[in-house]
Amino acid sequence: MTQIYNRVALIGLGLIASSMCHAMRRAGLAGEIVGYARSAETRAIAREINLCDHVYDSAVDAVKDADLVVLCVPVGAMGAVAAEIGPALKPGATVSDVGSVKRTVIDAVAPHIPQGVHFVPAHPLAGTEHSGPRSGFAELFDNRFCIIVPAEGSDRAAVGRVSDLWRGMGSNVDEMDPDHHDLVLAVTSHTPHLIAYTMVGVADDLSRVTDSEVIKYSAAGFRDFTRIAASDPTMWRDVFLNNKDATLEILGRFTEELFALQRAIRQGDGDHLFDYFTHTRAIRRSIVEAGQDTDAPNFGRGPAKPK
Amino acid sequence: MTQIYNRVALIGLGLIASSMCHAMRRAGLAGEIVGYARSAETRAIAREINLCDHVYDSAVDAVKDADLVVLCVPVGAMGAVAAEIGPALKPGATVSDVGSVKRTVIDAVAPHIPQGVHFVPAHPLAGTEHSGPRSGFAELFDNRFCIIVPAEGSDRAAVGRVSDLWRGMGSNVDEMDPDHHDLVLAVTSHTPHLIAYTMVGVADDLSRVTDSEVIKYSAAGFRDFTRIAASDPTMWRDVFLNNKDATLEILGRFTEELFALQRAIRQGDGDHLFDYFTHTRAIRRSIVEAGQDTDAPNFGRGPAKPK
Numbered sequence: 001m002t003q004i005y006n007r008v009a010l011i012g013l014g015l016i017a018s019s020m021c022h023a024m025r026r027a028g029l030a031g032e033i034v035g036y037a038r039s040a041e042t043r044a045i046a047r048e049i050n051l052c053d054h055v056y057d058s059a060v061d062a063v064k065d066a067d068l069v070v071l072c073v074p075v076g077a078m079g080a081v082a083a084e085i086g087p088a089l090k091p092g093a094t095v096s097d098v099g100s101v102k103r104t105v106i107d108a109v110a111p112h113i114p115q116g117v118h119f120v121p122a123h124p125l126a127g128t129e130h131s132g133p134r135s136g137f138a139e140l141f142d143n144r145f146c147i148i149v150p151a152e153g154s155d156r157a158a159v160g161r162v163s164d165l166w167r168g169m170g171s172n173v174d175e176m177d178p179d180h181h182d183l184v185l186a187v188t189s190h191t192p193h194l195i196a197y198t199m200v201g202v203a204d205d206l207s208r209v210t211d212s213e214v215i216k217y218s219a220a221g222f223r224d225f226t227r228i229a230a231s232d233p234t235m236w237r238d239v240f241l242n243n244k245d246a247t248l249e250i251l252g253r254f255t256e257e258l259f260a261l262q263r264a265i266r267q268g269d270g271d272h273l274f275d276y277f278t279h280t281r282a283i284r285r286s287i288v289e290a291g292q293d294t295d296a297p298n299f300g301r302g303p304a305k306p307k
Numbered sequence: 308m309t310q311i312y313n314r315v316a317l318i319g320l321g322l323i324a325s326s327m328c329h330a331m332r333r334a335g336l337a338g339e340i341v342g343y344a345r346s347a348e349t350r351a352i353a354r355e356i357n358l359c360d361h362v363y364d365s366a367v368d369a370v371k372d373a374d375l376v377v378l379c380v381p382v383g384a385m386g387a388v389a390a391e392i393g394p395a396l397k398p399g400a401t402v403s404d405v406g407s408v409k410r411t412v413i414d415a416v417a418p419h420i421p422q423g424v425h426f427v428p429a430h431p432l433a434g435t436e437h438s439g440p441r442s443g444f445a446e447l448f449d450n451r452f453c454i455i456v457p458a459e460g461s462d463r464a465a466v467g468r469v470s471d472l473w474r475g476m477g478s479n480v481d482e483m484d485p486d487h488h489d490l491v492l493a494v495t496s497h498t499p500h501l502i503a504y505t506m507v508g509v510a511d512d513l514s515r516v517t518d519s520e521v522i523k524y525s526a527a528g529f530r531d532f533t534r535i536a537a538s539d540p541t542m543w544r545d546v547f548l549n550n551k552d553a554t555l556e557i558l559g560r561f562t563e564e565l566f567a568l569q570r571a572i573r574q575g576d577g578d579h580l581f582d583y584f585t586h587t588r589a590i591r592r593s594i595v596e597a598g599q600d601t602d603a604p605n606f607g608r609g610p611a612k613p614k
Binding site for chain 2: 135209
C-alpha cells in the first residue's frame with residue numbers, strides 16, 4: 001500500500017482514533033501521525049504507549065501542517081473543535097470526522113471550514129464496548145463498512161483520497177447522503193443501543209430480583225445486552241441528542257411492534273408469535289453470509305473460565 | 308466422576324439434549340443413554356451421528372427401564388409427553404426437565420407422575436442460537452448455572468442426584484422456587500429475547516432502509532440482536548405463552564423506562580441520558596468478573612473473514 005497523506009492529525013484519541021493509528025501504520029498510509037486529546041490524562045497515556053508520532057497539547061498545534069485532519073471526538077463536541085482549528089488549517093488540507101451522526105455534524109462543522117480546505121464527513125461502522133487510547137487495534141475496521149457522506153460540493157479528488165485511506169485500513173467504502181445515513185444508523189445502531197441500555201437499567205432496578213441473580217443468570221440472553229450497554233456514555237448521549245428525529249421515529253415503530261407482540265402474549269396467540277420469530281431468523285443467516293458476523297455458537301465465546 | 312444413573316432417557320433430541328449426551332459421556336455419568344424424538348428426521352440424524360446408545364421410535368419404549376427421564380421438549384409439549392410416558396415409568400425412577408419456564412411445566416407434568424416416581428424440575432441456563440441434534444457440544448454447561456426447582460414434597464435424595472448430574476456436566480447448581488425462577492428468567496432471558504425479536508422485525512419491515520443495508524451495516528450494534536432473534540421459534544413461542552404474567556410485567560417496566568429515555572431525547576435532556584448510560588456500564592463489569600462473559604472486545608469475535 002502506498003502512502004496517501006504526508007501528515008495526518010487525529011483530534012480525540014479514543015477507540016476509533018487509536019485503532020486508526022494502528023491501521024494506518026499497518027498499511028503505511030501516512031508519513032506521520034500526530035494527535036491531540038482534550039484530557040491531559042489521555043494525552044499522557046497516548047505518549048506512554050507511543051500511539052502516534054507526536055501528541056500536542058493543543059488542537060491548533062496538532063492540525064497546523066496536517067494534510068488530513070480527522071475529528072474523533074463525541075458528536076456534540078465537533079462544532080466547537082472545528083471552530084477552534086478552522087483558522088489554523090493548511091490550504092488544500094482535508095478535514096474528515098468519524099461521527100455516528102452526519103446531518104448535525106455537517107451543519108456544525110461546515111461553517112468553520114475555510115475556503116480551499118475540503119470537508120469529507122465519514123463514519124466507520126465499527127467499535128467495541130471498550131474506550132480510550134489503549135483500546136484501539138489495527139483490525140477493528142477489517143471488512144467493516146465506512147460510509148462516506150460527501151458534503152454539498154465536496155471535491156471528488158478529496159473524497160477519493162479519504163475513501164482510499166479507509167480501504168487501506170481494511171474497510172469497505174460506501175457513499176450515502178446524510179439524512180439516509182442517519183435513518184439507517186438509527187435502525188442498525190442507535191435504537192438497538194437505546195433498547196439495550198433500557199433493558200439493563202430495568203434489570204438493575206427490579207428490587208425483587210437481586211443484582212447478584214441478574215449477574216449469575218445472565219448467560220440466558222441478558223449478557224449480550226450488557227455488552228452494548230457498556231459503551232461510552234458521552235458518545236451515546238451525543239448520538240441520541242443529535243439523531244433525535246430518526247431515533248424517535250424508529251423507537252415509535254419499535255414500540256408499535258412490541259405492543260403487537262405483547263398483545264399476542266396476553267391473548268395467547270401462538271401463531272402470531274411463531275410467525276414473527278420464524279421471519280426474523282432469516283436475517284441472521286444473511287448477516288453471517290455477508291461476512292458481518294460469525295456463525296460460531298454464542299459468537300464463538302467458549303465456556304467461561306472457572307471462578 | 309462416578310456414574311450417577313444406570314440408564315438415562317432423553318425425550319426430545321435438540322440442542323440441550325444432545326449437549327447433555329456429550330457432557331454425560333465426557334464425565335461418565337450414565338451407564339447408558341437412550342433417546343426419543345417426535346420427528347423421524349431428528350431420530351435418523353441422532354442415529355447417524357451416534358448421539359446416544361439407542362434411539363427409540365416411541366417415548367414409552369425409551370423410558371421403560373430408565374432411572375432418569377429428562378423431558379427436553381418445548382415447554383408447551385411437556386404435559387402431553389408426561390401423560391404419554393407416565394404409566395410406563397419405572398418405580399423409583401426420577402423425571403426431570405429442562406424447560407425455561409417452571410410454574411406451568413410443574414402444573415402440566417406433576418399430575419402425570421405416578422406414586423413412587425420422583426419429579427425434579429430443572430432449568431440449565433445455557434444455549435446457543437443453533438438447534439437440533441447436531442448442535443450439541445459437551446462444554447455448553449461448563450460454569451453455567453442450572454436452577455433446580457424442587458416440586459412440593461420432592462424427595463431430597465432424588466434432588467441431590469439430579470444436582471450431582473448437573474454438577475458433573477460442568478454446571479453450578481442453585482435451587483429456587485418456581486415463581487421466583489419465572490420472574491428472574493423473565494428479566495434475564497425472556498424479555499431480552501422478545502425485544503431482540505422485535506428490533507429485528509422492525510429493521511426488516513422498514514421500507515426506506517433496504518434489507519441489504521441492514522445486513523451490510525449490522526456491525527454497529529444490530530447484529531448482536533440478530534443472534535438472539537435466530538433462536539428456535541417453537542421453543543420461544545411456548546416460553547412466552549407459558550410465562551405470560553412475568554414477561555408482561557417486565558415488558559411494562561421496560562416500556563416505562565424506554566418512554567422516559569424517549570422523553571429525554573425529545574426534550575434534549577443530556578444529563579438524564581448520560582446518568583442512565585453510566586449506571587448500566589457497571590453491570591457488564593460484574594458479569595465479566597463473575598465469569599459469565601468474556602472481556603474481549605466484541606465478545607472476542609475477530610474481524611469478519613473477507614467475502
